[in-house]
Amino acid sequence: MNHVMPPPCGAASGSLPPSAPGAPAPGVPASAPGAPTSAPGGPTPGRPPELLRPAGGITLSRRSPDRSLALNAAVRANLDHLRPWLEWAAEAPTVARTAELTEAGMAAWDAGTDFIYLVGLDAEPGRVIGSFGLHRRIGPGALEIGYWVGTDHVGRGIATTAARALTGAAFALPGIDRVEIHCDPANTASAAVARRLGFRLDRTVDAPVRAPGETGRKQIWVQERRPTP
Helix, strand or coil: CCECCCCCEECCCCCCCCCCCCCCCCCCCEECCCCCCCCCCCCCCCCCCCEECCCCCEEEEECCHHHHHHHHHHHHHCHHHHCCCCHHHHCCCCHHHHHHHHHHHHHHHHHCCEEEEEEEECCCCCCCCEEEEEECCCCCCEEEEEEEECHHHCCCCHHHHHHHHHHHHHHCCCCCCEEEEEECCCCHHHHHHHHHCCCEEEEEEECCCCCCCCCCEEEEEEEECCCCC
């Protein structure tokens, strides 16, 4: 998943199938969430909180059917913003497709393989401005963060604040010792989020090109659990 952060990053909850997220749009995805993904490391024993309230007047809440229409509207309004980085943004999702993936995402949460959140502002209740996820698809003891934030809300520190909250939630889970953010080298906005949060660039690898802005390379940013004193 490519991260759209402030453009998209990774594959955070969108409303279409997953994918790895040109010049990067601020706020673009880092492997942003789409459909639930497989879990090479097996289910996570614990579950993160269904509601997170980090600083800055934002809320991350577990994806649920009652917000399916708002999510669909957010994705459709941001397709041009997401399309360079996310394969699933190639076409506008129908309301039915968003509802279908919401149900699949809820099942994945219950199974402990994918934890997808919708992001909202306290000042705009009911509106969805992006999506973040913790994904159990990178092997044992690890979770990948994926995300996207809508174009009207980029440059406000929302991606950094939300990703920090999810990093903490990931490390609070039993058996999780590593958190990763994956993004295309051209998606400099997403890389900046990882850097601000203290992730280190572990490696850059070849990756299939699935979206117009991608270069065929993928950066793997890593943060490891700090030893308990």
